[in-house]
Amino acid sequence: CWDLVVSIFCHTAAPVRAAVHAACARALRPGGMVVLEAFAPEQHSFRSGGPPDAGRLVSAADLACEFAGFELLVLRPLERDLFEGTYHRGRAAVVQLVARRPPLCGAVPAQLPFVAGSFAAGRTGRAQDIPSEAADHAGAAADAALDSAVPSRAPASAMAHAPSQSL
Secondary structure (H helix, E strand, O other), X not given: OEEEEEEXXXXXXXXXXXXXXXXXXXXXXXXXXXXXXXXXXXXXXXXXXXOXXXXXXXXXXXXXXXXXXXXXXXXXXXXXXXXXXXXXXXXXXXXXXXXXXXXXXXXXXXXXXXXXXXXXOOOOOOHHHOOHHHHHHHHHHHHHHXXXXXXXXXXXXXXOOOXXXXX
């Protein structure tokens, strides 16, 4: 289990995002934390970057559903100034989340209904089915969690890394 999962501007299609968030939730040790910042749907009003596909933007309501059962320490949509390089500068609409997994292991659902629906629609959960940007941003923690969470998924032996010591 991991102590912390950080997701900064990881924009994937909603079914992939929900699956990655569910896997990350299960990969956290009891009391572990998630820190996340992403562009919100209102970002299309700004010219400071973000995905052109509105389906890759995430709302506070989406995150509240995807991290149901977590203690939501911070969950807020806001506008802020970005200084993230040449293509991500200026005013932006973002959503921020800081959430803690409950201390009891069984408190996080094994699989969220939305995620179950995405797999029932033909997704195998195999590494080649997940867009590369999701794999790049989710990292080894999410991949290892998906290996154990999705029975039809082949192990990602190339990404098998042991978790680091507790922070």
